[in-house]
Amino acid sequence: IYDDFVRCFKNETTISDDSLSDVVLSRTSVSFTPVLRAYIRNARFNTSSTPKPSIIIVPRVDSHVQSAVNCAKTLNLQMKIRSGGHDYDGLSYVSAVTFLILDLSYYRNITVDVNDGGGGSAWVQTGATLGELYYRIREKSEIHAFPAGVCPTVGVGGHVSGGGYGHMIRKFGLTVDHVIDATIVDVNGQIHDRKSMGEDLFWAIRGGGGGSFGVVLAFKVKLVTVPKTVTVFRVDKSTDENALDMVHKWQFVAPRTDPGLFMRVLLASPTKNKTRTVNAKLRALYLGRADDVVSKMTEEFPEMGLKKEDCKEMTWIQSLLWWMNHVDVDKVKPEILLEREPDSAKFLKRKSDYVEKEITKPELNRLFQKLATLDRTGLVLNPYGGNLNATAVKETPFPHRHKLYKIQHSTTWSDAGPDAERLYIGNMRTTYRIMTPFVSKNPRSSYFNYRDIDIGVNDHGRDSYRKGEIYGRKYFGENFDRLVRVKTAVDPDNFFRNEQSIPTLPHTR
């Protein structure tokens, strides 16, 4: 496969033999394993039995991406596109069939213009990380920011094309609500911008997942402005300290309060939990001063008991460092946002749910009791509401606006082997099962960026549309139909595919 691919690649593009060995990596190349492992962010997919690609392509210029698409198509090879490698189920770098990886880690240019269009904008290549984007914005201005994920190593390619949210979702909506242009390599190896790709494809890659439609090279995003001083706070409560009351009331306050306030709650039993209790950890960002948020919360949410001493005022960029668990942010340099942390992955699995109606206190209490018996499984509650609801549901492929909050089911562990995996994923599936009565139904919805192959997979055989509809409706609701129409128009032979990509309409196959 490698020889055939190289022959094709050299025909398609002008490249010296020296550069070729850096761009097209065979399994025998010394760079193959380091490059493969550098962006595996889930240790479950970094084992000797994990299927490996036949070739890794590490493009340096657009023509390499174009040639990679053309040659993979000619040789009928499955192409996995990887930017930051944070796909929770490893779909950007694992496959059951023969495949190659297009690794965009050298595609990381960022150009920030804080004066463009009045509010500022940035062109960011998809192999850049969110941390790099935030850092480059901060180089230009302390009051400009971008509303995306809070983990700095997440890649722009998957995150933005899959929706994207962070701790300003209630003020500024989703990441994709701020995308104003993009460049993409289509199935014919042609490069398009927003104008030449057309509004349908531009709509699809703002939340429908780039991997179904082409290789996104870069996004142009609108920046937002934030106050010079913002406030963060944390409030931790155990079962003895009213955790139940706080979480019950949180459901009423967090999705309805000032859009500048984002309060996330993490529910989990402590790792060495002999007493079998649940802790509730609340982490918050307020786009304003401490006095304001304390007085608001004293009135709206006395059960939290927020005091001025719980609050820290800082710049927006420092709030990201604080969110990364750096307590004393004055001692941490923002350059930490540029770190890519190779090989730091733990074993993990994530699932997601949406809550539309507050859970009653007795039901929440039963949930706490059950959660306390399950090691290493937790629930992360992310409030919605605020300005997320200002955008119409059909405006982007993301259909889950107007929900109260999203749950991330989460399990993370460090001991290798099938026993640990069976136990912890089993525990998490138990919490998922017991949440059934309290979450969205028909279909039970999921957030596309929290990839979860439990909700359906596709081998893209004869039943591709039917299989795609199973996970597709959970991720995209009614927007699934438009995604299928766009897919059928731009990639009728389904070259850009993975285990959860958008299928084409059945009659075209």
Ligand code: FDA
């Ligand atoms: P990766 O490279 O694995 O790609 C993910 C998917 O996108 C794959 O299907 C891939 O083929 C496709 N893709 C990637 N680049 C592409 C390109 N250039 N063109 C076309 N398709 C492309 N989410 C969130 O919304 N808010 C958050 O705060 C967080 N936090 C977070 C923390 C951690 C530690 C993890 C592991 C994950 C998150 N996420 C998240 C989820 C994250 O947004 C999601 O996994 C993204 O898809 C990751 O994008 P990457 O480019 O890193 O992934």
